């Protein structure tokens with residue numbers, strides 16, 4: 005099984021990245037992958053989680069962060085109890101460090117062929133809309149597959 009769900013890539017650049025990483029057997033979100041992939045900037049880390057900006061932010065976002073657990077699992081509920089508990093700690097750190105008064109939180113769990121995710125390593129999206137974009141660009145997150153597209 006591939007580490008990635010190619011059918012859910014949003015841009016040709018992202019798809020090319022995913023194919024390259026998959027061919028090399030690198031999970032971008034496992035600790036070695038995060039370190040080796042130079043463009044993936046690490047903002048801070050807790051005992052079990054790393055926080056990084058989304059390399060491909062959603063349209064209309066002023067802030068789009070990814071919270072990535074060190075453990076390789078496809079579902080938040082398959083993480084160790086310690087990593088699950090630390091999730092609330094890292095989320096609190098994100099809110100505090102970025103002074104967030106509002107934000108969206110999105111997580112796709114399980115088989116990425118059906119959730120719209122691009123990678124089989126669970127991660128949480130913290131999304132803040134850009135007020136300057138107004139209602140013209142509402143922030144949207146997809147939670148389903150694209151029927152007929154390559155998984």
Ligand SMILES: [Zn+2]
Nearest residue numbers: 031034076125
């Ligand atoms: Zn992984």
